[in-house]
Amino acid sequence: xSTTTPMPRPKLRAEKPxxxxxxxxQEAKAERKMRRRHLRGRLDFKYSPYLYISPFFILxxxxxxxxxxxxxxxxxxxxxxxxxxxxxxxxxNYQAELASPLFWNSLFNTFSIFLLSAIPQxxxxxxxxxxLDQNIRAKTFWRMSVxxxxxxxxxxxxxxxxxxxxxxxxxxxxxxxALNLDTIAWKTDVFPSHMAIATMVNWRWTxxxxxxxxxxxxxxxxxxxxxxxxxxxxxxxxxxxxxxxxIRPTMIFVIITATIGGLQIFTEPKLFNPxxxxxxxxxxxxxxxxLYLWDLAFNRGDFGRASAVAWMLFLIIIVIGVINFLIxxxxxxxxxxxxxxxxxxxxxxxxxxxPTGSLRESANDE
Amino acid sequence: MNPSRTARxxxxxxxSSSIALLAAGCASGDSKDAAQPAxxxxxxxxxxxxxGTQGLDPLYKQYEADNPGITIEAxxxxxxxxxxxxxxxxxxxxxxxxxxxxxxxxxxxxxxxxSDSFTDLNEYGAKDIAGDWVDWKVKQATDAEGRTIGYGTDxxxxxxxxxxxxxxxxxxxxxxxxxxxxxxxxxxxWDDFFSVGEDYVKKTDKAFxxxxxxxxxxxxxxxxxxxxxxxxxxxxxxxxxLRERWDxxxxxxxxxxxxxxxxxxxxxxxxxxDGSFAVMPxxxxxxxxxxxxxxxxxxxxxxxxxxxxxxxGGAANWGGAFLTVPSTSKHxxxxxxxxxxxxxxxxxxxxxxxxxxxxxxxEAQKFKAVxxxxxxxxxxxxxxxxxxLSNRAEGVKAQYKGADDSxxxxxxxxxxxxxxxxxxxGDTAWNTALLTxxxxxxx
Numbered sequence: 001x002s003t004t005t006p007m008p009r010p011k012l013r014a015e016k017p018x019x020x021x022x023x024x025x026q027e028a029k030a031e032r033k034m035r036r037r038h039l040r041g042r043l044d045f046k047y048s049p050y051l052y053i054s055p056f057f058i059l060x061x062x063x064x065x066x067x068x069x070x071x072x073x074x075x076x077x078x079x080x081x082x083x084x085x086x087x088x089x090x091x092x093n094y095q096a097e098l099a100s101p102l103f104w105n106s107l108f109n110t111f112s113i114f115l116l117s118a119i120p121q122x123x124x125x126x127x128x129x130x131x132l133d134q135n136i137r138a139k140t141f142w143r144m145s146v147x148x149x150x151x152x153x154x155x156x157x158x159x160x161x162x163x164x165x166x167x168x169x170x171x172x173x174x175x176x177x178a179l180n181l182d183t184i185a186w187k188t189d190v191f192p193s194h195m196a197i198a199t200m201v202n203w204r205w206t207x208x209x210x211x212x213x214x215x216x217x218x219x220x221x222x223x224x225x226x227x228x229x230x231x232x233x234x235x236x237x238x239x240x241x242x243x244x245x246x247i248r249p250t251m252i253f254v255i256i257t258a259t260i261g262g263l264q265i266f267t268e269p270k271l272f273n274p275x276x277x278x279x280x281x282x283x284x285x286x287x288x289x290x291l292y293l294w295d296l297a298f299n300r301g302d303f304g305r306a307s308a309v310a311w312m313l314f315l316i317i318i319v320i321g322v323i324n325f326l327i328x329x330x331x332x333x334x335x336x337x338x339x340x341x342x343x344x345x346x347x348x349x350x351x352x353x354x355p356t357g358s359l360r361e362s363a364n365d366e
Numbered sequence: 367m368n369p370s371r372t373a374r375x376x377x378x379x380x381x382s383s384s385i386a387l388l389a390a391g392c393a394s395g396d397s398k399d400a401a402q403p404a405x406x407x408x409x410x411x412x413x414x415x416x417x418g419t420q421g422l423d424p425l426y427k428q429y430e431a432d433n434p435g436i437t438i439e440a441x442x443x444x445x446x447x448x449x450x451x452x453x454x455x456x457x458x459x460x461x462x463x464x465x466x467x468x469x470x471x472x473x474x475x476x477x478x479x480x481s482d483s484f485t486d487l488n489e490y491g492a493k494d495i496a497g498d499w500v501d502w503k504v505k506q507a508t509d510a511e512g513r514t515i516g517y518g519t520d521x522x523x524x525x526x527x528x529x530x531x532x533x534x535x536x537x538x539x540x541x542x543x544x545x546x547x548x549x550x551x552x553x554x555x556w557d558d559f560f561s562v563g564e565d566y567v568k569k570t571d572k573a574f575x576x577x578x579x580x581x582x583x584x585x586x587x588x589x590x591x592x593x594x595x596x597x598x599x600x601x602x603x604x605x606x607x608l609r610e611r612w613d614x615x616x617x618x619x620x621x622x623x624x625x626x627x628x629x630x631x632x633x634x635x636x637x638x639x640d641g642s643f644a645v646m647p648x649x650x651x652x653x654x655x656x657x658x659x660x661x662x663x664x665x666x667x668x669x670x671x672x673x674x675x676x677x678x679g680g681a682a683n684w685g686g687a688f689l690t691v692p693s694t695s696k697h698x699x700x701x702x703x704x705x706x707x708x709x710x711x712x713x714x715x716x717x718x719x720x721x722x723x724x725x726x727x728x729e730a731q732k733f734k735a736v737x738x739x740x741x742x743x744x745x746x747x748x749x750x751x752x753x754x755l756s757n758r759a760e761g762v763k764a765q766y767k768g769a770d771d772s773x774x775x776x777x778x779x780x781x782x783x784x785x786x787x788x789x790x791x792g793d794t795a796w797n798t799a800l801l802t803x804x805x806x807x808x809x
Contacts (some may be wrong), residue, residue: 081458082480102805169633187628188788275630277579277776282784298451300773300806301476303458 068314075307082301093308103309105284106292107316109194113269113288114262116198117205122254124202125209130239132210133217143214146207157200158271162187165196165272187273193286200268205261209254216250217243256324263317266290289313403699404435410700411437413464417449418442420468420519420687421720425713429704436700446470457483463692465701466708469516471686472775474506475767477515484515485691490702492517498711503726505764507688516688517709520723522649523758524584524682527656530747531670532644536569538562542749546676556585556614559678563623566644573625576632576643578615578783583775584647585611587765588682593775594768600809602774603800615783616792626787635663638671648673649684650724650755657745666745673749681761686726724755731756770808778802 075093078086097103132143149157164171165186173183186196220243228238244251269286270279279295280287287295289309297306404410416422426438441464443449450473456462457480469477477484492514496504499518507516526549530540539548550558563574575581586592586608593608595601602608618624625643632638638660648656653673660669689705691698707713714725715733722742725731737752782799786792 081454082476084458084460096807100805163634166628166631166633168627169636188784273628275628277629277780282781298454299777300770301454 071307071310074303075305075311077304079304079307080301081297081303086304089304093305094312097305097308097312102284102287102292103289106280106287106289109190109269109280109284109286110263110265110288110290112194113197113201113265113286114259116194117201118255118258118262120198121202121206121209121258122251125206125254126213126244126251128206128210129213129217130243132214133243143211146210148207149203150205150208152204154200154204154267155271157204158268161196161200161203162272162274187276187281188283188285190285193272193281197265197268197272197286200272201262201265205258209258212254213247213250216247220246252324252327256321259320259324260317263313263320264290266294270294404433404697406434409435409437410697411439412466412697412701412704413439413441414466414468414689414704415441415443415449415452415464416468417444417446417470417687419721419723421717421723422708422713424720425708425716429707436704438704446472450476453477457692461694463694465691465695465697466705467690467692468519469688469690471506471522471683471688471767472772474516474688475769475771477690478509478767479769481509481511481513481515483693484513485693485695485698485702486513486515487517487691487702487705488512488514490699491706492702495706498728499726500728500759500762502683502762502764503686506767507690516690517705518726519687519689519709519714520651520685520717521726521759521762522651522683522685523724523755523762524647524649524677524684525754525758526674526676526678527646527648527652527746528672528674529641529644529670530672532570532572532641533566536566536644538566540672542672542674542747545672545674549674549676549678551676554676554678556611556678560614560618560623563618563645564621567622572641573643574618574623575645575647576625576627576637577629578619578624578787579629579780580647582612582615582779582783583684584677584682585615585679586775586779587684588680588763589765590763592765592767593771594766596766598766598768600768602778602803609796612796613792616786616795619786620789620791624787626784632659633663635659635661635665639663639665639669647677647682647684650751651685651722653742653746653751654722657742660745667747670747671745672747673751673754675754675757677758681758681763683759683762687723718752724752724759731759773806774803774808777806778808 074085076088076090078089078093080086128146132139132146136142165173167173167183167185167187170186172186176183184192186192224242224246225238228242233241265288269281269288269291272286273281276282278284278287279299280291284292290313293306293309293313296302296309414422414426420442423440426440430436430438443452449468449470453463453467453469453473454476496514500521503518503521504514507518508514526545528545530542530545533545534540539545546554548562566572566574589607589611591601591605593600593602625637627633627637627642633642635658637643638656646652646656656671660666660671689708691701691705695701709727711725711727711729711733714723714727714730715735717723718725718730718733718736719740725733725736730736731752736756737750739748740751743749743751778799781802782795785795785798790798
C-alpha cells in the first residue's frame, strides 16, 4: 500500500520520452503496478462471484454432467458389466428397450404407484394443513408430530410395512381374517402391491407436504377470511374460495417435487419383499423403472441397456418437468390477470378518486 | 437436480471406482519387493473379502502369528448377493479387488466368464494338492483351459430336514434311519419323495414341504447338465429331463404338497413351528438357518426337527464358496499361500466349528470337530450331522454353470415355482417361464 504514491501522471506523459532515468523507470514501474492493481480490482469485481459459485458447478460437472454424458456413451455400446465395452451399436439399446415388455411394465408400475401415492398424499396433506391452520391447542406439538414419519429412514419404514403387509402372517391380513373378510395378496397381485407401496410413500411424505402447505396457508391474510366470514361464507366455502387459490404457487411446488420423487421410487419396492429372487416381485408386479434398470445393470450385467433406460427415464422426467412448467405458467398468469400487479401512477390516482369506473377502464386498457 | 439423479447408476460406478482406485493406491504399498516372500523385513499387507459367516476370523490371527511380516486386512460383507454386487462393480471398474476374494458357487458361472482375470493357482502348487478336496469341488473352479482359479472352502451337500413330531402324528416312522428307508434309502427317487408326501397330505390335510423353489433347485442341480449344456449352450427348451422333473414337481404342488411359503422368510420362522410343513431339502449350511428360524419364532429342539441321511434323485450340492486370487493382486504368491492355508484341513475344521461351514477338504470331513457333537447336533435331536453330510457329499457331480445360470434360477424359474405353488398348472407355468427367458434375452 505505502509503496504507491499518487503520481502526477498527465504531466509526465506530456513530456517527451527521452533516455530512461532511474526515477522514470521507477515511476513507470509504479504506474504499471497501479494499473495491474486496478485491473485486478476490476477482474475481482467482475469475475469473483463466478469463482465463488464455481464449486457447485465443478462438483456438478464431476458428479452430474460427466456421469450423464458417460451414461450416454455406455448406452450406445454393447457394454457388459464384467467384460466391459463391446461394439458400438448406435441406438439399438434404445430400440431393444422400447420393444421390451419388461421396460413398459416398469413404466406402468412407476406411473401407477406415482398416481396412487401423489393424489391421496396431496389431498390428505392439504386437509391436515387446513386442520393445523385452525386455532388448536398445542400447535407446535401437532405440527412437529406430522413430520415424524419423514425423519424415519425409508428402509425402516419399508421393513415395518412389509411385515404388516405379509400375506400369510401379516398384521393387516390377520385383521381382515379376524373380520371374516378375504385376505389380500399384497405381495403378488398388481394393484394391492401398488397400494401397499403407495401407502409407505404416503406415510413418509404426507406430513412433510402438509407442513409446506401449512406455511403457505399461514401467509394468507386473515382479513380475507374475516371479511368473507362477515359476508356469510362458511368454513368450507372459505377454504375453497380463499385458502386454495391463495396457496396455488406452493401447491405447484409440492406437485413438482412429488412428481420427481415419485418417478424415482426405488427403496420401497426393492425392500418390500427382500426375499424375492426377482427385484420388484416374482412377476415384476411392482418393479419400478429405477429398480428395473438396477436389475438390468447389476443382475443381468447389461450395462449398455441399463444406461439406455437411465437416459429414457431422464428424458421422461424432463418432459414431465416441462409440462409442469407450462401448467404452472398458465396458472400463474391467470392469477395475475385477475389482479393487475402494478397500476401506473396516473391511473392509480384516478382509481383513488373514482374507484369502480376506472378499475374497469384500466382492465380494458390492458 | 434431475440430471444427476437420473444418472445415479453411472455415478455409483464412478464413485465406487474412484474409491476403488484410492483403495488400490493405498493397499499393499508397503512391500519393498513384491517378488520376495514376506518376512519381518519385507512386510506385506494382504486384503481379503469374504461374505456371510465363513468362520475365518480366528484363522487370520493364527496366520499373522505364524508368518511374521504378514498383515491381513479382512472385509466381510453381510450376504453373498451383496458380495456379488461388490465384486462385480470392482471387476467392472478394473480396480479395488482384494488380494483374496471369496466367490460363491451360485455366481461362479459369472466369475468363470472372466476367469482369465484371476490367478491360476496351479502356478502356486494347487495341482499337487488337488487330491485334498472332493474332486467335483476342484472341477467347479477349473476353467476350460485347465486353470484352477479357486481353493474350495465349504460345500453344501444336501440331506432331508424333517419334523419327527409331525411324521409321528401322521403315522409315519420318525426315527431317522427309518425315515431314510421310507424315502428309498440309497436309491431314493423323487417319485418316492412325492408319494410319501401325498400319503402325508392325505393323512394330515397339511402341506408336506415348505415351497417348490428349493426342491426345484435341488432337482436341477443334481442333473448331469442343468440349464446349460457342458458346451455352454442354453439347455432349457426341449430338455426332456428338466421337463419331466418340472411335471413331477408341478403335479405335487397341485396336490397340495407345497405350503407355498415365502423363501427365506417363512413368516419370520412361524412356519417352522406351527406345523405348516414337515420336510425341507437341506444343504449343510441350511441347518444353522433352520435352527435360527425355529428359535426366532420362539421354538427349540423340542419342536422335533431332525436330519435324515437320504436325498431323492441322488446326491446333490447347493452352495459353498471358493477363495480366489484376482490377477490385480500385487502379491499373488503370498495371496495364494494365504488362500491355501485358509482352506487346508485344520482351517476348514475350525471354520466348521465357528460357522458350521461343511468342509470340502476330505481329511477335514473326518476330523472329530466335524463328526462330533455340537450345538447343531443337539438341536437336531442328536443327529450325526458331520457324518451324514460327508455321506451326502459322495457322488455329487460338478455341473457346468453358464454365465446366466443364477439369473435363470432366480428370474425365470423363481417366479414359475411360486406360480405352481399358488395353483397355476405346470404347463402354463413352464410356458410362462420360456416366455420370460425370451424377454430376458438370455442366450
